[in-house]
Amino acid sequence: MTAALAAWIDSSVRTWDLLRQTIVWILRGALRRRRRQVLQQLYEMGNRSVAFITVTLGILGMISVFQVLKQVEKIVPDFSMIGPAFIQMMIREFGPTIAGLMIATRVGSGIAAEIGSMVVTEQVDALRMCNADPVDYLVVPRFVACGIQSVMLSVYGVLVGVLAGAVTAYLFWNVPFETFFRLDLVQWGDIASGLLKAMCYGLAIPVISAQAGLETRGGSEGVGTSTTRAVVNASFAVVVLDLILSGFSYLVLF
Amino acid sequence: MIEFRNIHKRFGEKEVLRGVSLQVEKGQIQYIIGTSGAGKSVLAKHLVGLMRADSGQILLDGEDITDWNEQAFYKVRRRCATVFQHSTLFDSMTLAENVALPLRKHRGLSHQKALVRAMEYLKQVNMADHGHRFPADVGDGLRKRVAIARGLTMEPEYVVFDEPTTGIDPLAAANVDQLIRKLSDDFGVTSIVISHDLRSIFRVADRIAMLYKGRVWLDGTPDEFQETTDPVVRQFISGDAEGPMEFPGVRG
Numbered sequence: 001m002t003a004a005l006a007a008w009i010d011s012s013v014r015t016w017d018l019l020r021q022t023i024v025w026i027l028r029g030a031l032r033r034r035r036r037q038v039l040q041q042l043y044e045m046g047n048r049s050v051a052f053i054t055v056t057l058g059i060l061g062m063i064s065v066f067q068v069l070k071q072v073e074k075i076v077p078d079f080s081m082i083g084p085a086f087i088q089m090m091i092r093e094f095g096p097t098i099a100g101l102m103i104a105t106r107v108g109s110g111i112a113a114e115i116g117s118m119v120v121t122e123q124v125d126a127l128r129m130c131n132a133d134p135v136d137y138l139v140v141p142r143f144v145a146c147g148i149q150s151v152m153l154s155v156y157g158v159l160v161g162v163l164a165g166a167v168t169a170y171l172f173w174n175v176p177f178e179t180f181f182r183l184d185l186v187q188w189g190d191i192a193s194g195l196l197k198a199m200c201y202g203l204a205i206p207v208i209s210a211q212a213g214l215e216t217r218g219g220s221e222g223v224g225t226s227t228t229r230a231v232v233n234a235s236f237a238v239v240v241l242d243l244i245l246s247g248f249s250y251l252v253l254f
Numbered sequence: 255m256i257e258f259r260n261i262h263k264r265f266g267e268k269e270v271l272r273g274v275s276l277q278v279e280k281g282q283i284q285y286i287i288g289t290s291g292a293g294k295s296v297l298a299k300h301l302v303g304l305m306r307a308d309s310g311q312i313l314l315d316g317e318d319i320t321d322w323n324e325q326a327f328y329k330v331r332r333r334c335a336t337v338f339q340h341s342t343l344f345d346s347m348t349l350a351e352n353v354a355l356p357l358r359k360h361r362g363l364s365h366q367k368a369l370v371r372a373m374e375y376l377k378q379v380n381m382a383d384h385g386h387r388f389p390a391d392v393g394d395g396l397r398k399r400v401a402i403a404r405g406l407t408m409e410p411e412y413v414v415f416d417e418p419t420t421g422i423d424p425l426a427a428a429n430v431d432q433l434i435r436k437l438s439d440d441f442g443v444t445s446i447v448i449s450h451d452l453r454s455i456f457r458v459a460d461r462i463a464m465l466y467k468g469r470v471w472l473d474g475t476p477d478e479f480q481e482t483t484d485p486v487v488r489q490f491i492s493g494d495a496e497g498p499m500e501f502p503g504v505r506g
Binding site for chain 2: 121122123125126128129130131132133217
């Protein structure tokens, strides 16, 4: 138990150190040199996740609106505020967080598997032998691309979820679109909070996954282990960050 | 001269190196042999800072490099090239670009200049006609030669070859052996060769060290290895399945 705890602390310390190194490389201008890789990563990450996020947030939007309407029907049969409340909740919480969890599984596993197999085939060692730092070469482009893509996919996810919710409300309870699509409850604080969450998830996921990949030991079964670890740790980080950032936004941004 | 002093290294539960001491004289070809998992590659990676020892010292020409940081090790990596087991060419680059990479990173040459120089090195390993091809399009033997060419671009004083003849045909292997010999004889390069290809070992080695149970079991000339009466060494070089050797990972 103590050994497991020690290992966990050890690995967290190294993850923070990887984050520090990544930021140092970016400050030293790694971004300009890695422009092409960033674009390539943006394209790959977006492609990998967009269908996944469409389906998940679409279904989630449908189910939650259906469920809420069914309960509200029994209490106060007034559906006028359902749309605005749902939109606020999507922007502030569900859009970024569900998208974040999806990115953690889809993109996080990809990063860990890619870097992990480079470790076991000694490609990372070969980079270091060529005076090319793996953080600069491999982590920086993924870090930046995932940060951007997480924000974009969250915005997209909110749109899909809200649309699916509106269609459900219209089909099952005849809530007109004009009533559903009202932004009465949405304040700047909600949007800021949602975007902040999306960005933090997007920056945490690649660092955690890359760390898992870089620590791969052994052959191809090692790649499997670190991929699993990346997904578990990255999803866990999304949930914990959600708690911290929600608290922060309610206190600071309202 | 390279000197390992009492190197210990463990991975989790497994203690791979338990006090390895070894000296490699300048200009010599030192083979390191041993079963898979005996820690041959692990030992070699300590020299260029790709792995760090739990305890012990590594001296390069009398200088203690054990605790140097990553930045400082770049200097060491210029002087000690490493040819990896899997050749580790970058799939997204052509063979010539692979060879050019260290020229650009270590020497700061422009892309074009580096490519021209890269072709000269490819010629040295008889690969000049293949520079435009991608690693995935050529066989293992050719990839190995390109990896060696990439190692040579830095005109290193030391080269670590990690299983240079494993997985390639006997002719290509003889070719690689010849290249290793030539580097030592003509350019005074010191080589550390990790191998269990017995034919190469006795053809090229100046000295052989056998790793067993995390230590140097025997360190000597090829003749000493041929004549030794040590049962473990005898079993290894005759390739018997039966004998006193214990294999790591296989608990009997």
